[in-house]
Amino acid sequence: MAATLGPTQGAESDLDPSVVEDDPRGTDGEDENSQQTGATTAPQSRLAKLPLARIKALMKADPDVTLASQESVFIIAKATELFVEMIAKDALVYAQQGKRKTLQRKDLDNAIEAIDEFAFLEGTLD
Amino acid sequence: MAERPEDLNLPNAVITRIIKEALPDGVNVSKEARRAISQAASVFVLYATSCANNFAMKAKRKTLNAGDVMAAMEEMEFERFLQPLREALEAYKKGQKGKKEASEQKKKDKEKKSDAEESDKNKDEEEEEEEHMDEEPEVENEAEDEEVEN
Numbered sequence: 001m002a003a004t005l006g007p008t009q010g011a012e013s014d015l016d017p018s019v020v021e022d023d024p025r026g027t028d029g030e031d032e033n034s035q036q037t038g039a040t041t042a043p044q045s046r047l048a049k050l051p052l053a054r055i056k057a058l059m060k061a062d063p064d065v066t067l068a069s070q071e072s073v074f075i076i077a078k079a080t081e082l083f084v085e086m087i088a089k090d091a092l093v094y095a096q097q098g099k100r101k102t103l104q105r106k107d108l109d110n111a112i113e114a115i116d117e118f119a120f121l122e123g124t125l126d
Numbered sequence: 127m128a129e130r131p132e133d134l135n136l137p138n139a140v141i142t143r144i145i146k147e148a149l150p151d152g153v154n155v156s157k158e159a160r161r162a163i164s165q166a167a168s169v170f171v172l173y174a175t176s177c178a179n180n181f182a183m184k185a186k187r188k189t190l191n192a193g194d195v196m197a198a199m200e201e202m203e204f205e206r207f208l209q210p211l212r213e214a215l216e217a218y219k220k221g222q223k224g225k226k227e228a229s230e231q232k233k234k235d236k237e238k239k240s241d242a243e244e245s246d247k248n249k250d251e252e253e254e255e256e257e258h259m260d261e262e263p264e265v266e267n268e269a270e271d272e273e274v275e276n
Contacts, residue, residue: 049144058134059171061134069189070222071215071218072190072191075196076175079174080170083166088148088163092149103154103159117203118166121169125166
């Protein structure tokens, strides 16, 4: 496959360019992985760090959800990764303001309060 | 599953890894912060699913598809995710297609060799299935193909 294409189209390029943040090495050894689809060791699952079976289980908890395509489960898994990255970075700002190098719960709370996108989290965390 | 949805946590080690990779070296994360982020991630999945499902229902579809999730991200004001998600989806779809072909190829090889070594192809075949919410029959697999890029 040609690897010379522009970065964003992902047309004929290898799997890698668009998923650079994933580490494709070996299995995660996540014993909590109840992979009903057996997707743990196939390279495909390396595109998502979070186990698709667990994501699917969460989605299933919604009584209004009848069926979900494999792709949708994957995309939600991926979006969740991005979300975790985002909230960690945003919380870090508050830790740094407090001259700390350790992210604490209160930094999370501050970020949730301050940032519009996190409004849905208000009142949901223990 | 008799658990509350909120009890379904994502694996701690994976969450921790994602956090660590997002933050600069030398930054630590307290256990409480990690737990809160993990919980927040679960809530995110639930909220995104619900949002995406609304789009599917509006379109009178029973199957939630990738397009619904994208629409949900916009609705939730996570537009910044759209581009990376689209790229990841492309890679994923290609990989799925490649696996299907590889699986079929393996079948052919097996017939030739008449060897029992390819037992892992069963794993590939399982992956072809849709993520059924109920125990729907296999026919739903076709739905995945049509719903693919709305």
